[in-house]
Amino acid sequence: MALAKITSVTGRGVCVPGNDIDTDRIIPARFMKCVTFDGLGQYLFHDVRNDPATGKPTGHPLDDPRFKGATVLLSGANFGCGSSREHAPQAIQKYGFKAVIAENFAEIFFGNCVTLGMPCATASRADIAKIAAAIERDPATEIVLDVDRQEIRFGGQTVPAEVRAAARDALINGRWDAIGELLDGMEAMKTTAAKLPYLAV
Amino acid sequence: MPKSLFEKVWDAHTVRTLANGQTQLLIGTHLIHEVTSPQAFGMLRDLKLKVAMPHRTFATVDHIIPTDQLVEPYRDPLAQAMMDELRKSCREFGITFFDRATGKQGIVHIVGPEQGITQPGTTIACGDSHTSTHGAFGAIAFGIGTTQIRDVLATQTMALGKLKVRRINVTGRLRPGVYAKDVILHIIRVLGVNGGTGFAYEYGGEVFDRMTMEERMTVCNMSIEGGARAGYVNPDDTTCAYLKGRPYSPTGAAWDAAVARWKSFASDPGCRFDDVVNIAAADIAPTVTWGINPGQGISITESIPDPAKATEVDEKASIEEALAYMKLKPGAPIKGTKIDVAFIGSCTNGRLSDFQEVARYVKGRKVAAGVKAIAVPGSQIVALQCEKLGLDKILAEAGFEWRAAGCSMCLAMNPDKLIGDQLCASSSNRNFKGRQGSPTGRTLLMSPLMVAAAAVTGSVADAREVFAVSQSN
Numbered sequence: 099m100a101l102a103k104i105t106s107v108t109g110r111g112v113c114v115p116g117n118d119i120d121t122d123r124i125i126p127a128r129f130m131k132c133v134t135f136d137g138l139g140q141y142l143f144h145d146v147r148n149d150p151a152t153g154k155p156t157g158h159p160l161d162d163p164r165f166k167g168a169t170v171l172l173s174g175a176n177f178g179c180g181s182s183r184e185h186a187p188q189a190i191q192k193y194g195f196k197a198v199i200a201e202n203f204a205e206i207f208f209g210n211c212v213t214l215g216m217p218c219a220t221a222s223r224a225d226i227a228k229i230a231a232a233i234e235r236d237p238a239t240e241i242v243l244d245v246d247r248q249e250i251r252f253g254g255q256t257v258p259a260e261v262r263a264a265a266r267d268a269l270i271n272g273r274w275d276a277i278g279e280l281l282d283g284m285e286a287m288k289t290t291a292a293k294l295p296y297l298a299v
Numbered sequence: 300m301p302k303s304l305f306e307k308v309w310d311a312h313t314v315r316t317l318a319n320g321q322t323q324l325l326i327g328t329h330l331i332h333e334v335t336s337p338q339a340f341g342m343l344r345d346l347k348l349k350v351a352m353p354h355r356t357f358a359t360v361d362h363i364i365p366t367d368q369l370v371e372p373y374r375d376p377l378a379q380a381m382m383d384e385l386r387k388s389c390r391e392f393g394i395t396f397f398d399r400a401t402g403k404q405g406i407v408h409i410v411g412p413e414q415g416i417t418q419p420g421t422t423i424a425c426g427d428s429h430t431s432t433h434g435a436f437g438a439i440a441f442g443i444g445t446t447q448i449r450d451v452l453a454t455q456t457m458a459l460g461k462l463k464v465r466r467i468n469v470t471g472r473l474r475p476g477v478y479a480k481d482v483i484l485h486i487i488r489v490l491g492v493n494g495g496t497g498f499a500y501e502y503g504g505e506v507f508d509r510m511t512m513e514e515r516m517t518v519c520n521m522s523i524e525g526g527a528r529a530g531y532v533n534p535d536d537t538t539c540a541y542l543k544g545r546p547y548s549p550t551g552a553a554w555d556a557a558v559a560r561w562k563s564f565a566s567d568p569g570c571r572f573d574d575v576v577n578i579a580a581a582d583i584a585p586t587v588t589w590g591i592n593p594g595q596g597i598s599i600t601e602s603i604p605d606p607a608k609a610t611e612v613d614e615k616a617s618i619e620e621a622l623a624y625m626k627l628k629p630g631a632p633i634k635g636t637k638i639d640v641a642f643i644g645s646c647t648n649g650r651l652s653d654f655q656e657v658a659r660y661v662k663g664r665k666v667a668a669g670v671k672a673i674a675v676p677g678s679q680i681v682a683l684q685c686e687k688l689g690l691d692k693i694l695a696e697a698g699f700e701w702r703a704a705g706c707s708m709c710l711a712m713n714p715d716k717l718i719g720d721q722l723c724a725s726s727s728n729r730n731f732k733g734r735q736g737s738p739t740g741r742t743l744l745m746s747p748l749m750v751a752a753a754a755v756t757g758s759v760a761d762a763r764e765v766f767a768v769s770q771s772n
């Protein structure tokens with residue numbers, strides 16, 4: 099299966115500040131009752147975008163018309179903590195994001211994003227603040243997350259970013275979805291399985 | 300060279316190294332449920348692939364199942380659609396489904412051990428973060444995402460980077476009224492919610508040696524809340540005794556061979572760990588969370604943290620955010636905080652011993668006026684065991700609603716939800732914002748007996764005082 103080689107992501111950005119933004123906040127559990135992932139995007143950050151009491155919009159950055167069409171999501175530390183369910187990365191991707199930049203990520207969430215071909219890059223708090231300031235000044239600022247060179251370019255500035263080695267390799271070589279390679283290993287899988295008594299039919 | 304259990308299981312299940320340096324790891328047991336697998340079956344069909352090992356794939360239904368409605372169709376059409384979809388996929392691919400009609404339905408992490416499917420020295424994957432529960436048996440068990448579920452369905456393998464291993468010793472004896480739940484809440488409080496990133500936790504020491512399997516499951520269950528990808532306890536006589544005679548356990552000569560094999564997986568004396576943490580059992584008290592992540596816990600005798608006293612900017616901000624959401628007063632004792640709901644259940648604390656312990660103490664007591672209390676067995680088998688012992692009656696007489704098996708108010712994907720900003724004393728594992736079904740609902744995590752103490756007094760209480768707990772457990 100040939101997959102796209104994701105060496106960089108270019109687009110406008112939006113910043114959703116805060117640390118420890120968990121998967122239940124990204125997509126509240128009650129929206130996870132679905133048999134396909136289509137349509138999840140509209141519920142992204144639902145409970146912080148809408149006042150729980152009145153249902154009225156809270157003025158969340160995602161609903162700020164200036165940032166409409168942003169494809170790069172910026173946030174704080176420990177982004178995506180919580181559940182292993184893929185609904186959260188799926189909701190982010192289905193909403194239209196192509197990359198996430200944060201101080202750091204929860205492990206499972208990070209892996210789930212890579213598998214969807216959506217790079218997660220870490221950058222320092224100060225640098226994320228610089229990017230946030232730049233898009234605040236000019237929401238049309240183009241952000242380039244260069245996965246290959248591990249840097250972020252925006253408004254004439256360049257800051258370092260990190261995309262962990264295994265993830266970077268998978269993204270830039272078009273191996274972010276493991277299924278092709280795993281299928282190639284089916285014979286080897288059977289050899290390993292034959293040595294494990296509990297797997298006998 | 301002496302090896303840890305993790306390394307032994309990893310090596311035995313390694314298929315090959317992939318181009319990106321990750322390991323193609325054989326997954327011996329794949330557990331599935333209705334929330335995360337329908338989409339994976341969809342992906343499988345799109346790719347025109349089959350299930351590689353249907354005989355090693357087991358399904359149950361837990362998250363969406365109503366606990367007060369036994370007949371289908373369910374009131375929620377989406378819940379029914381998920382149920383139908385799972386049934387259809389299991390039929391299509393020849394997968395065993397512990398449907399309600401089998402009498403074996405329940406929360407996936409309770410069903411696996413109960414059936415004897417969860418065994419030492421094996422690898423287990425399930426599209427659910429609390430899959431680490433199965434590590435109680437000395438299995439390496441991973442919570443995975445839907446795409447990985449597809450991978451495991453199609454190839455019985457997944458791509459994974461090797462984890463480091465942190466040994467956590469809990470030494471000495473737990474004090475009376477201190478439970479496995481307190482042990483793990485304490486560990487997470489000490490090591491942090493991200494402390495386990497990149498690690499598998501190996502739990503050991505006297506406290507774990509003495510624990511029952513159900514207690515070990517409670518601890519391993521919440522490994523993920525400490526950021527660890529997996530958590531386990533080495534298999535021993537307690538493990539084997541639990542598995543003996545279970546439907547999927549080996550019998551006859553195969554049993555003896557299995558026991559020998561299982562025990563051989565235990566970490567070798569003198570094996571190397573990437574990190575070692577020692578905790579004294581005597582330092583662990585009944586623990587209650589006050590915030591919006593499971594690491595924000597304190598002992599029942601402590602006060603709610605005051606952001607003004609925080610030493611770090613980040614800590615201050617996170618305390619402020621948590622207290623604003625929780626509507627709790629900084630510096631006030633946690634004891635005495637009024638509750639609205641009491642929930643006993645979930646894959647952390649929805650097993651027979653949990654209800655036995657609660658029933659033993661609430662017998663003859665009454666749930667405080669104005670508190671809604673529900674008790675939800677983790678599986679149909681747990682329900683039946685409790686009912687045979689009359690525990691359901693004791694709980695019902697005390698004022699608990701006794702429900703049918705499922706995840707229920709742990710995550711509220713079914714009709715059991717908090718309303719508004721209700722405060723819930725809960726035996727579950729997550730206190731995230733909105734976790735229990737209301738976007739402003741508030742959760743305090745604690746042991747089942749602490750939930751019971753809160754239920755009968757109407758506010759957060761020290762179970763040791765409320766129930767005069769003195770005997771060592």
Ligand code: SF4
Nearest residue numbers: 429645646706709710
């Ligand atoms: S009981 Fe709660 S944590 Fe456990 S599987 Fe169900 S929803 Fe997840």
